[in-house]
Amino acid sequence: MKSKALNFFPQLLFDEKERVLFNPILRKRFKNRPEERVRLRWIDYLIHQTDIKKSRIGFEAPVEIRNKENSLRADIIIYDKKLHPQILVECKSSSVALSEETGKQAARYNTSIGASSICLTNGVADLWFKIENDSVIESEQPIKEVRPFSDLPLDSKWWADRGFYSADSSNEFTNRMETICRYFYGEFIDWPLRFLDFNTPFLPFNLNHYYKVASLDESSKLAISFLRTHTDKSLLAAILNLDGMNTGFLVIDLEMLFERAAGSATIYKTREQISIDAHKHIPLFEQNFNSSVIENLPNFLIRLFD
Secondary structure (H helix, E strand, O other): OEOOOOOOOOEEEEEOOEEEEEEOOOOEEEOOOHHHHHHHHHHHHHHHHEOOOHHHEEEEEEEOOOOOOOOEEEEEEEEOOOOOEEEEEEEOOOOOOOOHHHHHHHHHHHHHHOOOEEEEEOOOEEEEEEEEOOEEEEOOOOOOEOOOHHHOOOOHHHHHHOOOOOOOOOHHHHHHHHHHHHHHHOOOOOOOEEEEOOOOOOOOOOOOEEEEEEEOOOOEEEEEEEEEOOOOOEEEEEEEEEOOEEEEEEEEEHHHHHOOOOOOEEEEEOOEEEEEOHHHOOOOOOOOOOHHHHHOHHHHHHHHHO
16 A cells, blocks of 8 residues: 555754754654655654654664574564554665565564564555464554644644755745645655655755656656755756656756746756746746646746756
């Protein structure tokens, strides 16, 4: 089934130019690694959409495996109200397909933990199992949700804390960005969500972040993201991929676009940079929010690459 964590994101901080992850329960920073991102997205889901208290969520509990010299660590353990292990959540990178082997690994962990339910997740899909008479059986999710995602009070600070734009901007700008991000990264735009890691030393910004990937035709895709830089700039980044190769990068300064300033966008191609007045082409900050602009954003952006 589609992962319950799909529309949630980890909190981000900057260590100089590098993004690091922040665990709101442990109050610690972690390296920006794939499995850690999935784990913290799941934590965000538990905190915001369920009635499970933070005190009932455990991390990296040591697990003794028979015939193993060293103990392993379980990603997340959810305890019941009597603090008995209830659910074991094993997190994999979003690039790892959930399989029978990953299920066997979680079942081995659970022989030591003794939870009644197991969840395997890669942040894209969840697989649920229950333990009955020492057998592992596929099941539905046992967690009770207290409200639908669309009703969650995810304010502008929530989105800024997760690196989608700078909080150090006007209220008018951040309120509009909250509306845009809620629509773009929520349940309305059904394009695949990916965390993309770029090795682009020719760019002045680190563009690694969560992207929605729109297919333009059989051979071309456009990855689109809203992100904050280490210098507190709010950007829209779009990467054009043709036949599996990234052929162009578009970077738009969102506050300049909001103010209708000249030269708000730059196209980066091989040995070439092109400056563009993005407000003449992209009606993102019209007076009233228009969801059709978000839905048709790939069509507006692709024209800038021509």
